[in-house]
Amino acid sequence: MTALLHLAARSAWNRRFVLGLVVLSIALSTFLLLGIERLRQDLRANFAQAVSGTDLIVGARTGPVQLLLYAVFRIGNATNNIRYSSAEAIAQHRGVAWMVPLSLGDSHRGFAVLGTTTGYFEHFRHGQKQRLVLAQGKPFEALYDTVVGAEVARRLGYTLGQRIVLSHGDGAMAANDHADKPFTIVGILAPTGTPVDRTVHISLQAMEAIHLDWMAGAPLPGQAVSAEQAAQRDLTPRTITAALIGLKSRAAVFAVQRDVAAFRAEPLLAILPGVALDELWDVVGLGERGLQAMSALVATVSLAGLVAVILAGLNERRRELAILRAVGAGPRQMLALLAAEGLLVTGAGVALGALACWGTVALAGGWVQAQFGITLQLLSPGYAEWRLMAAVLAGGLLASLVPGWRAYRLSLSDGLSPRI
Template identity: 65%
Template sequence: MSALVGIAWRSAWNRRFTLALTLLSIALSTFLLLGVERIRTELRQNFSSSVSGTDLIVGARTGSTQLLLYSVFRIGAATNNVSWKSVQALAAHKGVDWVVPLSLGDSHRGFAVLATTPEYFEHFRYGNRQPLVLREGKPFSELFDAVVGAEVADQLGYHVGRKITLAHGSGELNLAEHADKPFTVVGVLARTGTPVDRTVHIGLNAMEAIHLDWIGGAPMPGVKIPAEQVRKFDLTPKNVTAALVGLKNRAAVFSVQRWVSTYPDEPLMAVLPGVALDELWRVVGVGENALMLMSALVALVSLAGLVSVVLAGLNERRRELAVLRAVGASLRHVLALLALEGAIVTLLGVLLGVLMAVLGIALLSPWLQSQFGLALHLSQPTLNEWALLAALLLSGWLASLLPGIRAYRLSLADGLSPRI
């Protein structure tokens, strides 16, 4: 066996330039397969980790997916609001540890505006219960302070001290701006890869302040309250869009959920974020299937290329194989030699592809995080990635058997006869 390995290695070394191209092809295929699989895995993980550490999301009675969409992903609008009295009653429940109210409806140059309390920065978690971190500045404390997400700051070039104005309603067309009540950016959040990056955060009292002289979604005719005078008014919110809830004991989640659903003063509902995220992923997970199909096509093309290269190289080796048989090598030895050679090339190509994937993730992860909000992490291979590597090794080895079978069918004289 050792002699066969030595022969296979020397034969491969004599054709090192041709085999180097084959090895590079396998390495690139491995890199693409692992890259697409890791992106697919991280996309789902980022989606699933848009909110964590929150036990319940409470809002007006609607569908669980719709409640999740507008409260976490800032997509769509609530069918109804939750009264402030109900929020206070929820916070006073014996099983509730904390409540973070959320109020939506305004925007800034296409980015959602979220009004909340300072406790949002303390209790909100994403990913593996990671807290929000400010890359510069501080949380809002004054009435007209704003904290912007990383994508808002990067796209619009905002920094601490920048003056901004908000607009009524969503969308990029700011037709109804609150221009008389500008905000000051006091903080910029570090990138999270979640909808937080695309959000402008203000205080609940600030949301009330900018709408004091508005009614029915439009300014009151002939009424204008300057920014300097809004503090004279009661800025306690009348209602909010939704609320994030943390419990003292997670075992009480279903009892609190039932209490919310049977709340007598108004129709409310509470959803478990993890369950709602899974439901939503089944709706929007078509992209995951597309990436899986892309992975399969990449594997198919790479293996077809490997077979083509190996079969094309067989014609150059007809004389070599014939000489081996002339000096006593059996057809079984020739087949084993070619199979061993293909296995070595495939193994080296896969190892090189894994190394390229590791380096690619390490080098490109900061750029992908800053540009697209996609966080790629170096971690142990998943079961799917192990399965892909095993399939590549097995397929490469099987592909190397094809030239062996063809060599089996070539006669001894065919390889030793001079070509005219």
Template identity: 65%
Template sequence: MSTLFSIAWRSAWNRRFTLALTLLSIALSTCLLLGVERIRTELRQNFASSVSGTDLIVGSRTGSTQLLLYSVFRIGAATSNVSWKSVQALAEHKGVAWVVPLSLGDSHRGFPVLATTPDYFTRFRYGDRQPLVLSQGKPFSEIFEAVIGAEVASQLGYRLGEKITLAHGGGELEATAHADKPFTVVGVLARTGTPVDRTVHIGLGAMEAIHLDWAGGAPMPGVQIPADAVRKFDLTPKTVTAVLVGLKNRAAVFAVQRWVSGYPDEPLMAILPGVALDELWRVVGVGENALMLMSALVALVSLGGLVSVVLAGLNERRRELAVLRAVGAGLRHVLALLALEGGIVTLLGVLLGVLMTALGIALLSPWLQSQFGLALHLSEPTLNEWWLLGGLLLAGWLAGLLPGIRAYRLSLADGLSPRI
């Protein structure tokens, strides 16, 4: 076996320039396969960690996916709101440690506006229980102050001190619905890779203030309350869209969930964010299979290139293989020789691809985190990645068998007699 390995290595080295292109092709396909798998894994983890550290999300009775969509992803709208009395009752429950009310409905140039309390910036978690971090400025403390997400600041070019106007509803067209009550940007959040990046945050009192002279979703005719007069009114919200809930003891999560479901004053429901996120991923995560199929096709093309190169080289190796057969090499020796060559080229290509993937993650991870909020971690290969690597090595070894059979079928005389 050592002799065959030595012959295979020397034969491959003798054709190193030709095989180098195949090796590079296999390395690139390996890099693509591992890269897609790592991005798929990290995307799923990021998706599943869009909200963490929150034990329950409470909203009006609807579907769990719908409640998750509008409370976390700012997609869609609630069928009805949660009364402020219910929020207070929930906060006073013996098993509840904290509540963070959320109120949605307005927008700014296509970006959703979220009204909440300052506790949102300390209680809300994403990823592996990572807290929100302000890259600039501070949380809002006055009525007409706003904190914007990283994507809002990047796309609209906003800086601290910028004056912005909110619009009623979530349309792309910016009507001057609340032009008489502009907000000042006092903070910009660091990128998180979650819907927080595309959100404008204001206080609950501010949401009430801009709607003091509105009724039924439209401004009241002949009534206009200036911004400097809103403090004279009670700005306690009447309703909110949803409530993030943290518990004193996570073991009580189902007890609190049952209490919310049986709340007598209005129909409410409480969902576990992790369970709802898994349900949602089964719907929206179909695209990951398309990514895996695409990278598998690239790998198949690369292995097809390996077979083509070996087959094309058979004509140049007629005499070499004929001499081996003349000295007694049988079918298994020829097959083993060419399979070893394919295995060596594949192994080197896979190792180079693994190295390229590791370097790519190390170099691009900070940029991907800052630009897209996608955190890639340099870690040991996952089980799926080991299976991919094993499949590539096996396929590369098998790729040498077809040329081996073709080589054995060439006649001995054809290989030893010179061609004119």
């Protein structure tokens, strides 16, 4: 068997240029298969770790997935706000342990601005119920204090004590800047790998203060309120975007959810984050399967190329195969020789594709994290990756049996005296 593999390797090396192209093709298909699988797993892990320890998310009555996306992942916009008094009433429910209000809508140089309370730093959990940790500074205390996420500080080069200006809405228009009410960075959060890293945190009162002289998304002409004047006003928030709810007992989750749905003051929706995530994966599952199908198609085309190359080379190798038959090699050994050759080529392509995949994760992981907020983990191959690589290898072996069977049927005399 060792001699057969050695002979197959030498034979493949003699046709290294053509087979090298096949190896690159198989490597590309393996890279796509493993890359999509790695991205799929890490994307799910990032979404799942974005919020933990929160039993319910309460917002205006809309779709559960939409509420989850804008309340946790800062994607999209709320169809409507809810009254802060309603959130406070829910916080008084006998089954509720804590409530953290969230107010969204503004931005800072492309990053979301979140108005909340100091309870956010106490109760919010991510990953395996990990608390938020301040890498530097402290939570906001004064009206115009702000705590920025790790990625905001890193990408914009912010340090403690710097002053920043927030923008109304998405900040597309410079005229929408709240330049008259600058904020001072008093804290920088440690990295979490969640949307928290890409968020600027201020107090609910500060969110109210910067909008005192605004209405319907535009500043009121001639009614500017200075930062000092705003500090003297009643800054009790009137509306918020959503609220995170923690319960005294997980057993009460459905009872509280029903009570929120039956809330009479205004129509509200309470969702379970885990259930909403499952719905989200149902929505994007078709796209996942489409990408996997495209990668599998690329792998199939690559293996078809392997068959075509070996078959095309059979006519040139008839005399070589006939000589092997003449010195004692049987038809089964010819079949095994070409199968081993195909398996070696496939194995080289799979190994090259796997190395390219992990090399890309190692080199581009930081860039992907900075640009898209997705943490790519450089891990040893798991069950799914091994299964994909084994499938490509098995496909290569089966594909190489086609030219092997053709060589098996070639007669000795046909090889020694080929027709012209």
